[in-house]
Amino acid sequence: MSSTRPVISVRDIGNRFGTQVVHDGVSFDVYHGEIFGIVGGSGSGKSVLLKTMLGLLQPTAGSVEIEGREITRMAGRELREVKRRYGVTFQHGALFTSLTVAENVTLPVAEAMDLEEAVLARLVELRLRMVGLPLDAAAKYPAQLSGGMIKRVALARALALDPALLFLDEPTAGLDPIAAAAFDDLVLYLRKTLHLTVVMVTHDLDTLSRTCDRVAVLVDRKAVVDTLEGIVANDHPWIREYFHGVRGRQMAAKQEDERGA
């Protein structure tokens, strides 16, 4: 795969519901091996954008290309094939509560191909190891898991078909700082070893500064895309408030400390 060609190419996306315009000309590219963050205030259309990129929502205007294939006009079998190329974790995990962890993790595989029980069990072990979960979690139900474990199982399920592309919706929301940092490490590690491309929607400034190579900020129904340094230097009032508000200053101070130490 050529590294100059974007893995995801979002072009002039427009989304409106009735008279409410959510996006009006959102464009950006995501390149191979990159961790790409999406940031925006509540109601700025992060989830809508994510759904559009996943092909779950037809945009009112514009196009989305994944690995050079335009998915916005696709349907049926073709779209299903593209969907096998990416894995998604949802904000609250979206684990199937009536299935065990093992069944959750193997569901995409068992549906897509014909494998024996023993082989599926081996794959469960692999995926749990990959996301750093203890193997005795396999027989548990989602209700018996902690928030951090749910996020990891969701990631294990997203990795089940060895996708090239990973979408993470608020991967560290609701986790304590230690668990969140561990999850960041995991994502970085997987990106390094598996050469994954990751798109994540996040509000966590720590996650953003530790993991993301580039960031898209959704403001005024458009996307401002830059490296984190570039975004922080941007003088749009909302972006300034976001990165230079109380929490943002704390992040900056911490980075200064790290650099100084």
Next chain:
Amino acid sequence: MDFVAEIDEAGSRLRLEGGCRMADAPVLQVQLQRLVTAPPGSLTIDVSSAGAFDIGPAWLLRDVIEAVAARGTVIQFVGRRPEHFAYLDELVARAGPGLSARAGEPETGWLVAFGRHVVERVQSYYEAFSFGGRVLSTATTAWTSLKRLRVASVVRHVHETGVQAIPVVAVIAFLISVIAGYIGAQQLRPYGAEIYTVDLVALGVLRELGVLLTAIMVAGRTGSAYAAELGVMKLNDEVDALESMGLNPYEVLVLPRVLGLVIALPLLTVVADAMGLAGGALLTWYLLDLPWPQFFMRLDAAIADTTFWAGMVKAPIFGLLIALTGTLRGLQVRESSRELGRLTTVAVVQSIFLVIFADALFAVFFLEIDF
């Protein structure tokens, strides 16, 4: 390039060609299975023309290699080991031993199953009775003030379970009484006793069919709604939220629903009775050429003063049973969406069963006291 996996006859040489994606796992699985069953000896794995491996298939391959090597087979690679092997080695090294065999299967055997069943049954009766007790005790204390009775909430439930159910209950009652009357008229005609069709329809609808059909419709419609509503609230921790505010969920959630249905079901029964009689009148007019005034004269002679009440007195009891079953099952939901579905079904089936069982008791009781 498409993925190819080949083993020679002796099972001593595995040749892999092309990139192995996760989607190729079934192909790989078949070949690996043959390797595992092959006798120990030597194995050459030719990956010189193999492309990139996905993690999944690489893991399966590595797994089989380990298993074969453990039996003393000497393994040789032609070409570079798949790049992910290093990562997988690291994974295994990092986190202790593999997935252990199924941890302690639950004990089976008929005695164990029987014992567990008995315990579960006893527990469920205990829960049902203590639930009924809590609702009752809540009701007796809430009775003292209108605010605690939550009149607005009760009215809303009367509207949702009663007023909104009028169309479907009316149509069903009408159709069933037409069907009963039609069959009755045909059976009575050879004896020249068609006029007794009126008695049949009147007694049937007023004493039994009107209230029973209404109750069954409401059990399906409202019993399930109660269970699902409370179940979802339970799953969302809304019940805990109420309790944390010092509110009693029995007073806020259960009592208004129970009162609402106890009020709504008798009212619906009146509608069902009226529509049933109307159906009877229409049928006898159409089938037996019986004019309406004569239908009502005959009706007057057929029924006693108590006939209407013999049906009506059952309605609040049925309403109580349905509402209690629905709310109890709803509050029993915990943890998973499957529980929600299961308990909603249980609520409907049990409330219909209870309604019919109670109706049978009433029938015997009324016979004994000659009501």
